[in-house]
Amino acid sequence: MNTKSLTLRWNKRHWVLLTSLLLVLCLVMPQWASAHAYVVKASPEENELLVTAPQRLTLEFNESLQTAFYNIKITDPDGNQADDGNVQIDPQRPHILETGLRSGLGDGTYTVSWKAVSADGHPISGAYVFHIGEPSGSPAGLKDLASGSGAAGGPLKWIVSFTDWIQYLGLSVMLGILAFLLLRIAPASLQREPMDVPGSYKLLWISYGAASFAALVSLPLNTLYESGVDLNQFSWALIGSALKLTSFGQIWMLQMLIALLIAVTLLSGYDLDRTIRVRIWSSYGTLLLVLGWLLTHAMTGHPAAAEQRVLAVTMNFVHLVAAAFWIGALTAMAVCLPLLTNRLPAKVRGEIYWVTLRRFMAWGMGAVAVLVATGIYGSLVILPAPVLTSLFTTAYGLVLIGKIALLVVMLVFAGYHTKRAKAATGERLSRSLKAELAAGAIILALAAILTHLSPGQPASAGPYQGTETTEDGSVITLQVSPNVTGENQFEVSIKRADGSVVKDLEQVTLSLTHLDMDMGIYEITIPKNETGIYKADDYISMPGNWSIKVHALTRSLDALDAEFSIKAAKP
Structure with a gap:
């Protein structure tokens, strides 16, 4: 049976069955944790009014924290330190971050700011207030603190993502070239021995050098990213803690250990003084080490915080390997294959070229099936419910849409290449293969970005405006701008059923409740005025889903109530 008929049989039968089976497994497997760590309970709670000063402050998270780069700072109404400096993660309950408070604290509003590193390796931070006795108002500078429970990092996050992308690219090229050499994608007639492929040695060393350098500089970059310190505070002690x-x-x-071993096996695989058997086994060793390097990447990010960590890491690893093989083997097809076929007589170059492409397509279809199945699985379990809503309303979902769109572009190119390979006619596919390869490189960049994005963080939707009608026909309108964590303007207007503005209100009260975390109720009181438009500048402390209840009381003691749901994003 020739390669072409084998490819067609797998195309019609086995790959469809395999893909269907994997998709079914995706739907029946359980979910794992879908976001960075966040506070599920605080004591004292946000905006809680206490009669006496507490002795301890405790923050409970939805998952374990790492035992480095964490802190809690509590300041009194005058800006002085109110905590005792003894911040710790409970050894028996690693999802608890706590600190003691100083004795003799007076009345007023206290600010709590905290930071930590979640189990998935991402820095998180937040801020809120509580009161002892009579509140003293929102403390100055509260809006400048790291509000909410989201990832920190700023521009450094994108630099870290860039180093991850370089590693993904380098490892993909290495995996694809080694697969091209060792899995005999090219017919035996093309090679005197498996390692005899023009350009392969140079490509392997270039990709190895790029991946190793990116991994090397990722240590200080990630230390800065996770610790959250300024560059002038960076030290060897921080690296030691990391x-x-x-x-x-x-x-x-x-x-780093894997990188050193790869250097040894690469040198051995191309050492002409060694036997061909030793060289081939050395190259297989390089292949296994590259897979091990990819496994280390699969062990970081969101799967690291999963309840079923082994399953999460395994699925992530398979997804990475499938993508790396497809993109790396495309590199071999675009760079090494033309150089290899140029060795042959002109009359047989075309035939061997198309046979090689058909062999690659047989492997490629398997990689695509695994890539799609594990990708769907990852989307279903990482994005918070409802999945479709999260796909279009979170930064993670929007980047994922971009990744899916580029995957479709790659599939279109792959279909075109498959058709050309079956026909075995026309010029070589140099340009279209490189275009498909470029789309794959961008997909790897988006994958690196997704590693550092929180699936639960809503994308900025801009200012919020909602309208609700009460039982008596009155219309209550709420506007929140800019609808992000930190300082916001809340504006309430109320009209009667006939369209006239209600001006005889004693006060308007807004009650904010976070729907994803147990942080208590935060109230904003807007006193009466003569305009009929009620405005207040106050803050939203955390990103995510909020319920805002509007309660208006008229001079005749009639109550007008409405409830709104908003999604606040990080600035």
């Missing part, structure tokens, strides 16, 4: 106390530091040391 290596000893964070999951990234431990994985980084493993990556």
Whole structure:
């Protein structure tokens, strides 16, 4: 049976069955944790009014925290330190962050700001207030604190994503070239021995060098990212803490060991003084080490915080390997294959070229099936419910849409290449293969970005405006601008059923309740005025879903009530 008929049989039968089976498994497997760590309960609660000063402040998170780069700062109404400086993660309950408070604290409003590193390796931070006795008003500078429970990092997050992307690219090219050499994608007639492929040695070393350099500089970059310190505060002690106390530091040391071993096996695989058997086995060793390096990446990010961590990491690893093989083997098709076929007599170059492409398509279809199935699975379990809503309303979902769109572009190119390979006519596919490869490189960039995005963080939807009608026909309108964590303007207007503005209100009260975290109720009171438009500048402390209840009381003691749901984003 020739390669072409084998490819067609798999195309019609086995790949459809395999893809269907994987998709069914995706739908029946359980979910894992879908976002960075966030506060589920605080004591004292947000905006809680206490009669006496508490002795301790406790923050309970939805998942474990890493034992490095965490802190809680509590300041009194005058801006002085109110905590005792003894911040710790409970050894028996690693999802609890707590600190003691100083004795003799007076009445007023206290500010709590905290930071930590979640189990998935992402820095998180937040701020809120509580009151002892009579509140003293919103503290100055509260809006400048890291509000909410979201990832920190700023521009540094994108630099870290860039180093991840370079590693993905380098490892993909290495995996694809090695697969091209060792899996005999090219017919045996093209090669005197598996390692005899023009350009392969140079490509392997270039991709290895790029991946190794990116991994090397990722240590100080990730240390800065996770610790949240300024560049002038960076020190070797911070790097030591990252290596000893964070999951990234431990994985980084493993990556460096793998990188050193790869250098040895690469040199051995192309050492002409060694036997062909030793060279081939050395190259298989390089292939296994590249897979090990990809596994270290699969062990970081969102799967690291999963309840079923082994399953999450396994699915992520398979997804990474499928993508890396497809993109890396495309590199071999675009760069090495033309150089290899040019060795042959002109009359047989075309035939061998198309046979090689058909062999690659047989492998490629398997990689695509696995890639699509694991991608759908990851989307279903990482994005918070409802999945379709999260897909279009979160930054994670929007980037994922871009990744899916580029995957469709790659599939279109793959279909075109498959058709040409079956026909075995026409010029070589140099330009279209490179175009497909470019789309794959961008997909890897988006994958690196997704690693550092929170699936639960809504994308900015702009200012909010909603209208509700009460039982007596009155219309209550609420506007929140800019509808992000930090300082916002809340505006309420109320009209009667006949369209006239209600001006005889004693006060309007807004009650804010976070729907994703147990942080209590935060109230904003707007006193009466003569305009009929009620405005207040106050803050939203956390991103996510909020319920805002509007309660208006008229001079005749009639109550007008309405409830609104908003999604606040990070600025």
